[in-house]
Amino acid sequence: MAPDEVVFTHEVVDFQQERPAWRLHDYWETLSGLSDTLGKSYRHINASHEPVVRETAWGALFFAICGPAPDSAERTAPRIKxxxxxxxxxxxxxxLHKKLNTFLDLEELMTAACGWAMDAWCPEGGDSVRSRLEVASERMARATRENCVEAILRQLPQILPFTDRKLLSHPEVVMDLALWREHLDTMDASKFERISGVRPGWVLEALYRWDRLLDLH
Known part of the structure; x- marks a missing residue:
């Protein structure tokens, strides 16, 4: 990439379609087109193409900052690497990521898009964003389920304040840090995988799901 070239990472900031620029978000259309052309499910196309596309610089960046879920520790680690x-x-x-007319350098972009991974897996900080991402990705790659549980519990005090209490029927349960370990230990493998990377949005989604399940008991 030549110095100072513009990259639109998200369509929400891409209002100048006539402007020459790299458009990372267009890869979504490529995936959809492949799915339609090959008659394969989107999930199948993504799983089969990600390892190859990730070997390119653009593919690596796409899957790290705006690629499809789940954001498990196992799948996030190779994306960051x-x-x-x-x-x-x-x-x-x-x-240009998610704010109009706000240009970011690579460190600022990775902090905006993947800061959650650094916070969860390299909370002690580091000399640079790059070094923190290296530590975080290594820890995620080696993480056991118990490692993931500890990372989630460590981050809950930072995540829970973003909960919309108006949506909860049982806040006294799902907001209680002491009850989360037991809840995580009993969560089935597929649901746990989705939150094992400790992305805040998915942890909150699990919280709301837990609250709805309590309504059934």
Whole structure:
């Protein structure tokens, strides 16, 4: 990438379609087109193409910052590592992510998009965003279920304040940190995988799901 080239990472900021720029978010259309052309499900196309596309700098960046869920620790680790592998070729761009007219460098972009991973898996900080991502991705790659549980419990005090209490029927249960360990221990593998990377949005989704389940008992 030439210095100062503009990259739109998200369609919400891409209001100048005539402007020459890299448009990372267009890869969603590529995935959809492949799904339609090959007659395969979107999930199948994504799973089969991600490892190959991730070897390119653009593919690595796409899957790390706006790729499809689930954001498990196991699947997030190689996405972040792929960006680190292409770091030098990506650091010259000016990125427009989710705020209009707010240009970010690569470190600022990765903080905005993947800061949750650094907070959960490298809470002690580091000398740079790049070094924190290296530590976080290594820990995520090696994480056991118990490691993930501890990371979730460690981050809950930062995540729970974003809960919309008006949507809860049982806040005294789902907002109680002491009850979360037992809840996580009893969660089935597929649901736990979705939150094992400790992305705040998915943890909150699990909280609301837990609250709805309590209505059935």
């Amino acid at each position: 792929a960006v680190l592998h292409s770091w030098d070729s990506l650091q010259h761009g000016r990125y």
